[in-house]
Amino acid sequence: MNKPKIAVIGSSSMDLVVTSNRRPLAGETVLGESFETVPGGKGANQAVAAARLGADVYMIGRVGDDPYGTEILENLKREGVHTDHVEPVTHSKSGTAHIILAEGDNSIVVVKGANDYVTPDYVNQARARLAECDLVLIQQEIPEETVIETARLCKELDVPLLLNPAPAREIPEAVIEQVSYLTPNEHEAAQLFEGETLSAILKRFPNKLFITEGKAGVRFFNNQEEVVVPSFPVEAVDTTGAGDTFNAAFATAIAEGKLLFESLRFANQAAALSVTAFGAQGGMPTRAEVEKELN
Numbered sequence: 039m040n041k042p043k044i045a046v047i048g049s050s051s052m053d054l055v056v057t058s059n060r061r062p063l064a065g066e067t068v069l070g071e072s073f074e075t076v077p078g079g080k081g082a083n084q085a086v087a088a089a090r091l092g093a094d095v096y097m098i099g100r101v102g103d104d105p106y107g108t109e110i111l112e113n114l115k116r117e118g119v120h121t122d123h124v125e126p127v128t129h130s131k132s133g134t135a136h137i138i139l140a141e142g143d144n145s146i147v148v149v150k151g152a153n154d155y156v157t158p159d160y161v162n163q164a165r166a167r168l169a170e171c172d173l174v175l176i177q178q179e180i181p182e183e184t185v186i187e188t189a190r191l192c193k194e195l196d197v198p199l200l201l202n203p204a205p206a207r208e209i210p211e212a213v214i215e216q217v218s219y220l221t222p223n224e225h226e227a228a229q230l231f232e233g234e235t236l237s238a239i240l241k242r243f244p245n246k247l248f249i250t251e252g253k254a255g256v257r258f259f260n261n262q263e264e265v266v267v268p269s270f271p272v273e274a275v276d277t278t279g280a281g282d283t284f285n286a287a288f289a290t291a292i293a294e295g296k297l298l299f300e301s302l303r304f305a306n307q308a309a310a311l312s313v314t315a316f317g318a319q320g321g322m323p324t325r326a327e328v329e330k331e332l333n
């Protein structure tokens with residue numbers, strides 16, 4: 039089988055993770071327990087997940103001209119993601135997420151850095167690449183204008199677009215019309231379509247709006263009724279990256295021509311496996327691991 043070609047337009051960053059017994063109060067200094075740097079960002083996470091699942095992945099993103107940028111690029115290359123469209127931004131830092139894990143909860147400060155330079159013009163520079171892809175996958179950790187322009191461009195090029203609207207923000211109705219697949223989780227769906235009931239919005243976008251519901255699976259409207267494709271029961275260790283794995287797997291399956299229900303089952307299985315290990319990219323399964331469970 040030919041590998042499906044997927045372009046992932048999105049963020050990449052370095053997560054700087056501190057664990058501490060206690061969260062410092064304003065103006066206070068505490069001693070932490072450990073420190074780790076882990077490559078992340080929804081774009082890069084989804085690119086890595088899709089590559090592990092057997093897609094030929096082209097990342098379209100930006101890093102800073104700092105050592106984190108080099109590490110982010112090396113990580114993508116190690117995972118087999120094509121990085122010819124990941125250009126370092128001069129005089130900008132890479133995107134970073136500053137995470138404190140303390141008292142059983144996390145506090146996060148995200149600095150967008152070079153991800154702000156994933157502009158509409160930058161995406162248009164990769165137009166020829168997008169035109170030869172089976173599907174384009176995009177999230178919202180990059181400027182809003184870029185998402186809007188990508189939706190327009192994919193329509194023009196007749197390439198299906200999967201928009202994972204995370205983190206949530208308002209999306210113009212015209213953009214929703216242009217995308218092929220929209221995959222909010224329950225909280226994002228509630229924010230996106232404020233004032234409407236879940237059933238009403240699902241009905242408005244049959245076979246386009248897929249609301250992920252954690253361990254329950256994914257809900258959508260098909261053939262005049264609301265349906266849920268259930269997830270697979272697993273011992274959840276760390277759900278970070280479940281959404282990223284789900285989106286990458288759904289994109290890969292659709293891009294290679296699997297039917298809708300089969301694609302959602304594949305995505306649920308991949309995402310279920312991802313929650314059985316620590317970390318976002320740490321838990322992302324390979325194609326063989328997903329197929330072993332499905333067979």
Ligand code: ATP
Nearest residue numbers: 223250251252253255269277279280281306309310
């Ligand atoms: P996250 O932000 O934790 O990465 P999310 O909030 O974007 O995830 P969810 O709806 O929680 O998205 O999960 C996405 C998909 O992952 C679900 O549709 C399901 O397939 C799978 N999943 C999530 N949690 C579990 C779980 N505990 N057991 C099995 N599958 C799960």
